[in-house]
Amino acid sequence: MKxxxxxxxxxxxxxxxxxxxxxxxQSYKNLEIxxxxxxxxxxxxxxxEKYSDKIKIIYxxxxxxxxxxxxxDLIKEGLKLCKGDIICxxxxxxxxxxxxxxxxxxxxxxxxxxxxxxxxxxxxxxxLIKFNLKRKFQKNIWxxxxxxxxxxxxxxxxxxxxxxxxxxxxxxxxxxxxINVVSRCIDNNYFIFDESLSVYRFVPNSIMSDNKKYxxxxxxxxxxxxxxxxxxxxLNNKVYSNFFDLKLTNLITKILN
Numbered sequence: 703m704k705x706x707x708x709x710x711x712x713x714x715x716x717x718x719x720x721x722x723x724x725x726x727x728q729s730y731k732n733l734e735i736x737x738x739x740x741x742x743x744x745x746x747x748x749x750x751e752k753y754s755d756k757i758k759i760i761y762x763x764x765x766x767x768x769x770x771x772x773x774x775d776l777i778k779e780g781l782k783l784c785k786g787d788i789i790c791x792x793x794x795x796x797x798x799x800x801x802x803x804x805x806x807x808x809x810x811x812x813x814x815x816x817x818x819x820x821x822x823x824x825x826x827x828x829x830l831i832k833f834n835l836k837r838k839f840q841k842n843i844w845x846x847x848x849x850x851x852x853x854x855x856x857x858x859x860x861x862x863x864x865x866x867x868x869x870x871x872x873x874x875x876x877x878x879x880x881i882n883v884v885s886r887c888i889d890n891n892y893f894i895f896d897e898s899l900s901v902y903r904f905v906p907n908s909i910m911s912d913n914k915k916y917x918x919x920x921x922x923x924x925x926x927x928x929x930x931x932x933x934x935x936x937l938n939n940k941v942y943s944n945f946f947d948l949k950l951t952n953l954i955t956k957i958l959n
Contacts, residue, residue: 703811705733705803706786706857710776711794712769715745717903722753724797730804736783737794738776740764746794758783768873773850777877778864781857789855791877795903796822796851802899806854809893816859817885817892819848820899832898850878851900859885866937872930874923883931888938918958925951 707725711718725735735757739746741764750759760783765775777791788810790803802820809818823830836846855863863884872880885892914920928948935942 704786706784707735707790708780709737709792712740713742713744714794717795721797728803770876791853815893818854820852820895822852822900822902823898826904847882849902872926
């Protein structure tokens with residue numbers, strides 16, 4: 703089974719080399735590595751030049767002022783080039799453990815899951831802490847989700863997801879939340895591998911770093927999350943039941959606005 707590691711990056715020069723090397727050094731070798739960069743203005747390009755003979759590198763302009771939409775745009779463009787049956791998403795400031803793709807391959811080979819998640823290690827101040835996933839019901843899935851770099855998805859499933867084309871009205875929502883909702887709440891054809899195969903790095907300039915809990919942006923993002931889930935449920939003739947939290951969030955955002 704062929705894999706594609708699809709890396710999205712912007713100004714991750716401090717971390718991008720570790721990210722790339724972790725992919726090159728995978729024990730499973732039937733893979734391609736594609737990196738899309740939004741024309742970083744730090745030292746990223748200089749580092750990427752060192753690996754131009756080992757990975758495919760594409761530069762693309764930003765399409766939005768919102769980081770989440772730029773990330774999604776890079777993944778959409780990358781999907782057009784992917785030759786792998788399975789796509790492993792990876793943020794430019796995260797990295798994989800050496801056996802990740804081998805172990806993920808073993809799961810896909812034996813099952814027909816659309817998506818396989820692993821439970822990443824969280825790296826903060828050089829300390830690694832295992833991610834604790836709360837086993838929540840659908841109405842409480844946000845904000846406890848499994849991050850982008852721990853998502854491995856069949857190419858055909860990612861193509862189906864992209865075709866939903868529900869992006870512009872939810873400009874604060876990252877692709878990991880969206881995939882979590884569709885696969886875990888709607889399609890219900892996923893597997894959570896209770897082992898850490900990837901590392902999510904907590905960094906000051908990440909997409910998530912300015913979403914402090916109970917801040918104004920946090921509440922607006924929460925409202926988008928509710929509305930996105932409600933829309934996905936409606937499209938699939940399902941009932942989204944968390945109306946109390948939705949109404950409360952809607953009220954608070956009106957006050958804050």
